[in-house]
Amino acid sequence: MVPLEIRPVGAAEVDDFRRADLRGFGVAPAAPGGPRTWTEAELDRTRAAIEDGEIVGTSRAYSFELTLPGGGVVPAAAVSWVAVIPTHRRRGVLTRMIEALHADARAREEPVAVLTASEGAIYGRFGYGVAAWRLGVEADRARVRFRDEVRAGRLRMIDAAEAAEVLPAVYDRLRRARAGAVSRPATWWPEEYFARVRTDQAVFFVVHEDTSGAADGFVAYEITGGWDGGLPDRRLRVFDLQAAAPGVRAALWRYVFGVDLVASVAGDDLPVDEPLRHLVTDPRRVRVRYVNDGLWLAPLDPRALLAARRYAPRADRLVVEVHQPDGARARLAVEGEDRDAACVPTTEEADLSCSAAALGAVALGGNRWSELAQAGTVAARDGRTLARADAMFASSPAAASTSWF
Numbered sequence: 001m002v003p004l005e006i007r008p009v010g011a012a013e014v015d016d017f018r019r020a021d022l023r024g025f026g027v028a029p030a031a032p033g034g035p036r037t038w039t040e041a042e043l044d045r046t047r048a049a050i051e052d053g054e055i056v057g058t059s060r061a062y063s064f065e066l067t068l069p070g071g072g073v074v075p076a077a078a079v080s081w082v083a084v085i086p087t088h089r090r091r092g093v094l095t096r097m098i099e100a101l102h103a104d105a106r107a108r109e110e111p112v113a114v115l116t117a118s119e120g121a122i123y124g125r126f127g128y129g130v131a132a133w134r135l136g137v138e139a140d141r142a143r144v145r146f147r148d149e150v151r152a153g154r155l156r157m158i159d160a161a162e163a164a165e166v167l168p169a170v171y172d173r174l175r176r177a178r179a180g181a182v183s184r185p186a187t188w189w190p191e192e193y194f195a196r197v198r199t200d201q202a203v204f205f206v207v208h209e210d211t212s213g214a215a216d217g218f219v220a221y222e223i224t225g226g227w228d229g230g231l232p233d234r235r236l237r238v239f240d241l242q243a244a245a246p247g248v249r250a251a252l253w254r255y256v257f258g259v260d261l262v263a264s265v266a267g268d269d270l271p272v273d274e275p276l277r278h279l280v281t282d283p284r285r286v287r288v289r290y291v292n293d294g295l296w297l298a299p300l301d302p303r304a305l306l307a308a309r310r311y312a313p314r315a316d317r318l319v320v321e322v323h324q325p326d327g328a329r330a331r332l333a334v335e336g337e338d339r340d341a342a343c344v345p346t347t348e349e350a351d352l353s354c355s356a357a358a359l360g361a362v363a364l365g366g367n368r369w370s371e372l373a374q375a376g377t378v379a380a381r382d383g384r385t386l387a388r389a390d391a392m393f394a395s396s397p398a399a400a401s402t403s404w405f
C-alpha cells in the first residue's frame with residue numbers, strides 16, 4: 001500500500017486542494033473569478049492527505065473564537081473542508097487527518113475543536129458531541145398574525161456592498177451574547193457569505209437601526225419560486241437573522257412576514273429558543289421543519305474548557321471523569337460560583353462519567369446531563385447528582401451557532 005502523507009499545502013497547491021475538496025463533496029468546480037479569501041486563509045492549518053503525489057483527502061482548521069456560557073470566549077479550532085475523494089474512502093484517511101488537526105490544535109492550546117457537519121454520523125467517534133442544535137421553521141404567510149404591535153426602529157434595505165460593511169460589525173458585537181456562537185473572520189464573509197449573492201439572485205439585506213442610527217440587527221433572506229396560475233407561489237427563506245434585543249428580533253420577523261408576493265416564509269439555522277412562535281396569535285402555524293445538529297464540539301482540553309465557562313449562579317461542585325477516544329482519561333473537580341469557576345484534576349471518586357463527545361454535548365448547556373443519562377451516554381452517581389449537574393450547567397439563552405463553516 002502506498003504510504004499516506006498528511007501535511008499542510010502551500011500556495012501553489014491551493015487549486016489542487018480545492019479540486020480534491022469539491023470532488024470529495026461531489027459538486028461542480030468553483031466558478032472562476034470569485035473571492036478566494038476563505039480558500040487562501042491560514043494555509044498553514046490545512047492538512048491534506050497525499051498519496052503518490054496526489055491529494056486524496058482535504059481538511060483544515062481556522063482560528064475561531066467560541067463564546068461560552070457567561071460570555072467568555074476561548075480559542076477554537078474550526079474544522080472545515082473535510083473530504084476524501086470517492087476512490088479513497090473507508091481506509092482511515094479522515095481518521096489520520098483528524099488526528100493531525102487535533103494535534104495541531106492542542107499544540108496551539110485551543111481547548112476545543114468545533115465544526116458543522118455534512119452528516120450526523122461522522123464525528124462522534126472522534127470525540128465530538130452536538131453542543132448546539134439548529135431549528136428550521138416554515139409558515140404559510142397568510143396565516144400568520146402577530147400578537148402585539150412591535151415598535152420598530154428604522155429598517156433600511158441595503159445592497160450587498162453596504163451589507164459587507166455593516167453586517168460583520170453587528171455580528172461581531174452580538175456573538176458574545178450567546179454560548180455556541182463563533183467568530184466570523186474577515187476572510188469568511190466575502191467567500192462564504194457574500195459570494196452567494198449573485199446579481200441574478202433575489203437575495204436581500206435589511207438592517208435595523210436604533211434611534212441614534214446605530215445598526216442593532218439585520219436579516220438576510222432570499223426569495224425563490226415563481227407564479228402559479230396568476231398567484232405568487234414564492235418562498236422567502238431567512239438564512240441569517242441577528243438582533244441585539246428581543247424587540248429588534250420581533251421587528252425583523254414582522255418585517256419578513258410583511259413582504260408581499262410571498263406564499264411561505266422559512267427560517268434556517270435558528271436557535272432552539274427562537275421566540276417567533278410566541279410572537280404570533282397561532283403558534284401552531286409556525287411549523288418546525290427540523291431540529292438538527294448544529295455545532296459539534298470536541299473538548300480537546302476538558303479542564304481548560306470547563307474552567308473558562310460560567311455556571312448557574314449557585315455554588316456547587318461535581319467530579320467529572322472524561323474519556324477521550326484515544327483512551328486518555330481526565331478526572332476533574334468542577335466548581336461553579338457566582339462569578340468564578342474552577343476546574344482542577346482530582347483523584348476523588350467521580351460523580352459523573354462520560355465520553356469526550358458527551359461532554360461536548362453538555363459543555364455549553366445545549367443538552368442536559370439527565371437527557372444524556374437517559375440515552376445511556378452519561379453515567380451518574382444517582383438522580384440527585386444529575387439534577388445538580390443539570391442546574392449547574394444550564395445556560396440561557398440556549399446555546400446556538402447560526403454560522404456555517
Ligand SMILES: CC(C)(COP(=O)(O)OP(=O)(O)OC[C@H]1O[C@@H](n2cnc3c(N)ncnc32)[C@H](O)[C@@H]1OP(=O)(O)O)[C@@H](O)C(=O)NCCC(=O)NCCS
Binds near residue numbers: 094119
Ligand atoms: C466523511 C468522509 C470524509 C470520511 O472519510 P473516510 O476517509 O472514508 O473516513 P475513515 O475511513 O477515516 O472512517 C473512519 C470511520 O468513520 C466511519 N465513517 C466515515 N464516514 C462516515 C459517514 N459518512 N457516515 C457514517 N460513518 C462514517 C467509517 O465507517 C469508519 O468507521 P470504522 O472505523 O468503524 O470502520 C468521506 O466519506 C467524505 O469525503 N464524504 C463526503 C464529504 C463529506 O461529507 N465531508 C464531511 C464534511 S463535514
